[in-house]
Amino acid sequence: MTVRVEGGARGFAFPGALLTRPTGYANLKKKYGRMGCCPVRVEKQHDGTVRIWSENPAETEELGVVLGGILQPGDLFFLSGELGSGKTLFVRGLTQGMNCTELATSPTFALVHRYDGPLPLYHLDLYRLTGPEELEPLALEEMIEEEAALAIEWGEPAKEVLAAPYMEVEFRRGEAEDERLITFRPAGERYRRINHLLTEELEKQAQR
Numbered sequence: 385m386t387v388r389v390e391g392g393a394r395g396f397a398f399p400g401a402l403l404t405r406p407t408g409y410a411n412l413k414k415k416y417g418r419m420g421c422c423p424v425r426v427e428k429q430h431d432g433t434v435r436i437w438s439e440n441p442a443e444t445e446e447l448g449v450v451l452g453g454i455l456q457p458g459d460l461f462f463l464s465g466e467l468g469s470g471k472t473l474f475v476r477g478l479t480q481g482m483n484c485t486e487l488a489t490s491p492t493f494a495l496v497h498r499y500d501g502p503l504p505l506y507h508l509d510l511y512r513l514t515g516p517e518e519l520e521p522l523a524l525e526e527m528i529e530e531e532a533a534l535a536i537e538w539g540e541p542a543k544e545v546l547a548a549p550y551m552e553v554e555f556r557r558g559e560a561e562d563e564r565l566i567t568f569r570p571a572g573e574r575y576r577r578i579n580h581l582l583t584e585e586l587e588k589q590a591q592r
């Protein structure tokens with residue numbers, strides 16, 4: 385699936401890449417052997433928060449693919465939620481939607497991975513951070529200045545350092561084994577806009 389939305393879908397800025405590389409959707413189809421696994425239940429709240437119910441790993445990954453088509457330089461996402469709640473799988477979807485040259489895997493031991501693409505993505509997992517002094521060498525501000533997007537798991541200590549608007553994405557397990565409730569809480573106008581674009585795109589896909 386490749387998504388064209390207002391704000392610039394990255395894939396379309398480089399049409400050559402689309403001709404030679406499978407899109408995120410094609411990858412998912414290959415992996416899960418079916419199409420149309422888009423999240424079915426989306427709820428928009430008055431304060432701009434968006435809640436999405438995912439019923440299986442494919443839906444979470446595809447949600448990342450859709451969002452990846454919307455991202456712009458400097459976009460910052462903090463991903464919270466218990467171990468195994470789906471944060472990394474979601475980021476894997478982001479790298480597909482952004483047409484990165486590699487798909488995300490867990491960066492736990494390296495703290496940070498950088499995925500090259502039309503818009504680079506920094507994926508951080510600060511679970512193993514032992515203290516704030518370990519943040520400094522990561523040079524988070526430089527990552528944003530580099531005009532990349534950032535997705536940070538277990539990122540609470542980085543919030544103060546970055547002091548920038550961001551989207552908080554919370555992952556919670558549901559009652560069923562594979563159920564997840566994914567909540568997008570925007571902090572700042574750009575992130576309310578992203579929520580608008582995301583829901584618009586999901587609605588469009590639901591109608592296809």
Ligand SMILES: Nc1ncnc2c1ncn2[C@@H]1O[C@H](COP(=O)(O)OP(=O)(O)OP(=O)(O)O)[C@@H](O)[C@H]1O
Nearest residue numbers: 438439440441444467468469470471472473562564
């Ligand atoms: N609806 C779902 N969405 C996402 N993952 C799901 C879902 N249902 C089951 N899973 C499974 O949950 C696991 C999520 O793993 P993932 O590495 O993405 O979690 P994580 O939140 O990044 O964990 P950690 O905090 O340890 O980094 C995977 O094994 C995935 O298959």
Ligand SMILES: [Mg+2]
Nearest residue numbers: 471472490537
């Ligand atoms: Mg993870």
